[in-house]
Amino acid sequence: MPDAHAPSGIEFSFTDTMKMVQSLARDFAVSEIRPVVVKYDESQEFPFDLVRKMGELGFMGILFPDEYGGAGFGYLEYVVILEELSKIDPSIGLIVAAHNSLCTNHIYRFGNTSQKKEYLPGLCTGRTVGAWALTEPGSGSDAGAMRSTVRREADAFILNGSKAFCTNGSVAGTAVVMAVTDPSKAKKGISAFILEKGMQGFFPSKKENKLGMRASDTSSLTFDNVRIPRGNLLGEEGSGFRQALTILDGGRISIAALALGIAQGALGASVKYSREREQFGKPIGEFQAIQWKLADMATEIEAARLLTLKAAFLKDRGNEVVLESSMAKYYASEAAARATSEAVQIHGGYGFIKEFPVEKLYRDVKLTTIGEGTSEIQKLIIARELLKTF
Amino acid sequence: MNIVVCVNHVPDTETKVKVGPDGKSIDKAGVNYMLSPYDESAVEECLRLKEKNGGQVTAISLGGDANKETLRKVYAMGVDKAILLKDEAPRDSYGVAKALADVIKELSPDVVFFGKQSIDYDDAQVGGLVAEMLGLPSVSVVVKLEIDNGNVRAQREIEGGHETVETRLPAVFTAQKGLNEPRYPSLRGIMQAKSKAIEERVPEPVPPQVEVVAMRKPTAKGAGRIVGTDASAVTELVRLLHEEAKVI
Numbered sequence: 001m002p003d004a005h006a007p008s009g010i011e012f013s014f015t016d017t018m019k020m021v022q023s024l025a026r027d028f029a030v031s032e033i034r035p036v037v038v039k040y041d042e043s044q045e046f047p048f049d050l051v052r053k054m055g056e057l058g059f060m061g062i063l064f065p066d067e068y069g070g071a072g073f074g075y076l077e078y079v080v081i082l083e084e085l086s087k088i089d090p091s092i093g094l095i096v097a098a099h100n101s102l103c104t105n106h107i108y109r110f111g112n113t114s115q116k117k118e119y120l121p122g123l124c125t126g127r128t129v130g131a132w133a134l135t136e137p138g139s140g141s142d143a144g145a146m147r148s149t150v151r152r153e154a155d156a157f158i159l160n161g162s163k164a165f166c167t168n169g170s171v172a173g174t175a176v177v178m179a180v181t182d183p184s185k186a187k188k189g190i191s192a193f194i195l196e197k198g199m200q201g202f203f204p205s206k207k208e209n210k211l212g213m214r215a216s217d218t219s220s221l222t223f224d225n226v227r228i229p230r231g232n233l234l235g236e237e238g239s240g241f242r243q244a245l246t247i248l249d250g251g252r253i254s255i256a257a258l259a260l261g262i263a264q265g266a267l268g269a270s271v272k273y274s275r276e277r278e279q280f281g282k283p284i285g286e287f288q289a290i291q292w293k294l295a296d297m298a299t300e301i302e303a304a305r306l307l308t309l310k311a312a313f314l315k316d317r318g319n320e321v322v323l324e325s326s327m328a329k330y331y332a333s334e335a336a337a338r339a340t341s342e343a344v345q346i347h348g349g350y351g352f353i354k355e356f357p358v359e360k361l362y363r364d365v366k367l368t369t370i371g372e373g374t375s376e377i378q379k380l381i382i383a384r385e386l387l388k389t390f
Numbered sequence: 391m392n393i394v395v396c397v398n399h400v401p402d403t404e405t406k407v408k409v410g411p412d413g414k415s416i417d418k419a420g421v422n423y424m425l426s427p428y429d430e431s432a433v434e435e436c437l438r439l440k441e442k443n444g445g446q447v448t449a450i451s452l453g454g455d456a457n458k459e460t461l462r463k464v465y466a467m468g469v470d471k472a473i474l475l476k477d478e479a480p481r482d483s484y485g486v487a488k489a490l491a492d493v494i495k496e497l498s499p500d501v502v503f504f505g506k507q508s509i510d511y512d513d514a515q516v517g518g519l520v521a522e523m524l525g526l527p528s529v530s531v532v533v534k535l536e537i538d539n540g541n542v543r544a545q546r547e548i549e550g551g552h553e554t555v556e557t558r559l560p561a562v563f564t565a566q567k568g569l570n571e572p573r574y575p576s577l578r579g580i581m582q583a584k585s586k587a588i589e590e591r592v593p594e595p596v597p598p599q600v601e602v603v604a605m606r607k608p609t610a611k612g613a614g615r616i617v618g619t620d621a622s623a624v625t626e627l628v629r630l631l632h633e634e635a636k637v638i
Contacts, residue, residue: 017580017584058577077577
């Protein structure tokens with residue numbers, strides 16, 4: 001008999017499908033990604049072979065319907081996958097995140113039918129890698145101050161300018177690019193376009209040499225009189241900035257999930273090390289100094305997971321998640337930064353060398369407090385939402 | 391080609407198994423379950439046979455509702471039909487084989503596949519028993535399989551080497567690891583598996599032929615011994631391995 005006093009309306013357990021998705025992502029990460037983590041981190045090459053395999057399994061089209069070759073899942077499953085991939089290698093998680101929730105999602109959400117038919121099948125199966133370009137050398141947090149401009153000709157738009165720190169930038173076959181179409185209208189004069197690799201005047205200029213997330217490609221893009229067909233405008237002219245903000249709501253859930261994976265990976269490694277490493281005649285896990293660190297890490301990770309899954313759950317329901325996704329991104333990334341720092345500390349000298357996984361997680365995590373809106377911007381968004389509500 | 395694969399839902403290899411309060415069964419609390427790894431190889435081989443020869447693959451699992459998780463997984467890998475023989479009561483190998491054989495007989499398949507053993511009770515009996523009950527040839531511990539026009543050539547693992555055998559379909563096979571590299575279920579497969587029906591049947595009860603009277607964990611291994619840390623320890627180590635452990 002069901003308990004009449006059992007709580008209803010809040011469910012903390014994974015569905016069977018989520019468990020299957022989780023076990024698939026975990027098996028893939030352990031068997032396929034783990035053996036090549038160091039190789040890609042050191043060479044800073046883009047892991048085309050892993051992307052091809054992930055494409056076959058559906059990881060490059062998690063959020064999109066079957067008719068476009070996607071898997072048809074929601075943000076809950078997406079978070080589960082990103083966490084599992086990022087536990088082993090966050091830079092692989094980042095490739096999947098930028099591809100799914102930024103580029104592909106932008107075309108899916110704001111593209112017309114013919115744009116979706118043209119671009120989504122290649123993206124959803126991973127045959128084409130997607131990039132999304134908002135940030136410029138002179139405009140990061142202040143995204144509206146972008147300088148890339150578009151001038152209209154009879155049959156096309158002509159794009160000039162550049163973008164910076166674009167994830168998947170130099171390997172992408174398809175890129176969504178925001179640029180100014182009407183400088184007199186400020187943010188309302190920004191539009192979004194679909195660019196293809198090989199368009200004349202469109203080329204990646206500089207691949208960045210990074211602190212972490214080194215298997216993920218981060219590049220500048222240069223636009224020199226790129227002729228964009230009229231059919232490649234996404235949505236209405238002037239709606240690009242608003243579209244970008246909507247896309248970033250989902251993007252923040254991605255980064256929260258990445259951070260969650262990093263933190264969980266750091267905790268797992270720390271628990272293992274605390275059991276194995278002996279000092280003063282006993283495992284270091286028996287010392288309270290270590291126990292307190294583990295307890296803090298685990299508690300913060302659990303809080304981060306609940307925030308992230310709640311944002312994903314609401315997004316899947318079609319709710320606005322500006323507040324929830326910002327809270328999740330802010331908290332999860334800061335908690336992950338603390339967790340990786342403590343993980344290195346627990347490992348002592350062994351945390352400082354590359355033979356243990358926490359050294360890399362400690363470098364990778366920093367992206368999560370910066371990318372897709374810094375922690376400071378998240379706090380700004382959270383406060384604005386609060387002041388608007390109350 | 392009409393193919394049947396029998397799959398078992400077993401405790402995850404990372405689970406720390408504890409003996410339950412009755413002293414005869416495992417404590418199921420907190421245990422995660424998975425598709426038995428040898429059965430996973432069996433499923434993969436069946437899917438490859440289907441892809442090569444056409445036909446359909448039916449997966450059968452005996453157990454409770456929890457086994458649906460494993461049946462969903464094999465659906466996601468690509469099997470066409472799943473049957474749950476619903477019986478929560480413990481059965482010995484004979485009872486398991488009888489329940490499976492009754493259903494398999496009805497399906498009259500060309501190929502029946504098992505893992506060489508389930509990694510829970512490790513009896514390694516069910517495949518052979520089912521073959522006997524159905525009056526079919528049985529090839530166990532298969533590492534390579536070629537089927538051409540009903541003619542079977544199989545390589546099986548034997549102590550220290552391989553043996554090649556020939557037979558005719560219909561036949562029963564049990565898979566050894568290394569027979570193939572099992573595929574990952576795809577996300578689309580998982581999505582489609584959600585809406586596929588699992589047929590449920592209740593098998594006839596069978597009186598047990600073997601009764602479990604006690605179950606215990608192996609005695610904990612003693613701590614290792616460090617014989618020495620320099621070259622002089624080698625002679626002593628060899629002596630101990632020879633005289634005390636008697637392994638060389």
